[in-house]
Amino acid sequence: MDEEASKDLFDQALKVLHGNDRGKYIVPAGDLYPHQWLWDSCFIAIGLRHLDSDRAQTELKSLLRGQWANGMLPHIIFNPHPRHRREHRLWQSWLNPHAPNGVITSGLTQPPMLAEAVVRIGQKLKPSERRTWYGHMYPHLLAYHQWLYQDRSLNSGLIGLVHPYESGLDNSPPWVTVVRQRAWPWWLRVLEFSKLASLVNVVRRDTRHLPPGQRMNNVEAVAYWNLLRKLRAQTYDSQAIFKKPKLIVEDLAFNSIFIRANQRLGEIAKFIGKPLPADLVENMQQTEAGLEQLWDEASGQYYSYSFGDGGLIREPSIATLLPLYAGCISKERAAHLVSLMKKRSQFRANYPVPSVPIGSEFFDPHRYWQGPAWVNMNWLIIDGLKRYGFIDEAQDLRDRTLKMVAKSGCYEYFSPLDATPAGAANFSWTAALTIDLLKN
Ligand code: GLC
16 A cells, blocks of 8 residues: 555544544444443554554543453443433343442453553553553453453363353354354244344344344344343343353453453563462463363364353354464464465455355355454454464555455445445444554
8 A cells, every 4th residue: 555545544544533532432433332342442542552642541541430349341331321221221230239330331241452452552651651551550450350260260261251242243153153052042933933023123223323234133133132131130240140051152252362461461560560460370371271172173273162062163253363363372273274364265355354254154245243354353363473473464464454444444344255344334443453554
């Protein structure tokens, strides 16, 4: 991309962030997503640090107002305006005694990108400012990582998720599959085979803004809502949920990100001279070792694991590439994942990287996490490729990602076949990570 085109793209991205800025945090997209989301704000801060490191810090500090007393960071902090009453009442975070007073949040978490975002901002600060910044964030990060171990870790050393929303890849094939297997009551089957499913559009917010073909299908959306209702009835209490485990998934993407977040937390602790608690270090090592249990030798892929069924969910998705970002797999394994990225039947497409292999029966170029390319996934893969020394591949993926955004604008996701845009326009993480890629 020449200098002028890069500058145009940069300006476009800047405009998106300004438009979505609500003062102390940036919403993912004005109409569709009017609240603060956990991993969105982390990606947003990674871009913002190039523009204004104070504002980037504010973005992440805003997340802390939602932190629960037990350390949990919720995936949404709601805009308190009464016009969002319906969503507040759907979640009812106040049912759990750990939820913060006067701040309405969701009751679930999302991929732990926070430690990475904290370090990325730190890289932009002078050592003395960095010490203050890390010192401020460290106790909150520590509490969050400890909560994940305390409340959600399984014998494998991996973290278990209790709802697809926690994965951030809501309707990715492995999640849709496991929800169908484990949380699909009879009445959903009736709904699916009757003509009634389309009525669900009346209560859905997202399909008011976007064509239904770009979102989850209605029956799946109801299944997710139903699962959420159950978790709410258990007041999002992990102990109660794990006592009667309906659906627990050792999610590949989440755990890959968590492994990297643990490394980043270690760097922060070292910088401020506060050794990590010994039991946490032990847990972290177990998580790295646990990733190996998600490897399937027969198909040469990583998968998520369904705790209830005691087996891997053998549905390929982009998550298979995220152990590159985790950074703890062997160089040979990493090279194997790179080879998957280069195969047309797998993850090679005109525009990178399809969230589902083009050959999968789930593949649909515009349907949310069932085919489209997402800029945050590309960013994670690029970072992993670089650390494994696949510099040409990282450069190529960066260039092709920028080309895709330049062609279609800062959309939420893109068809990997022709880069046609889909989902929300003016999407913040696409803009922020575009800025970061342009600056690197
Ligand atoms: C969608 C995405 C999720 C994201 C949220 C806000 O739900 O699946 O990952 O955090 O939108 O952008």
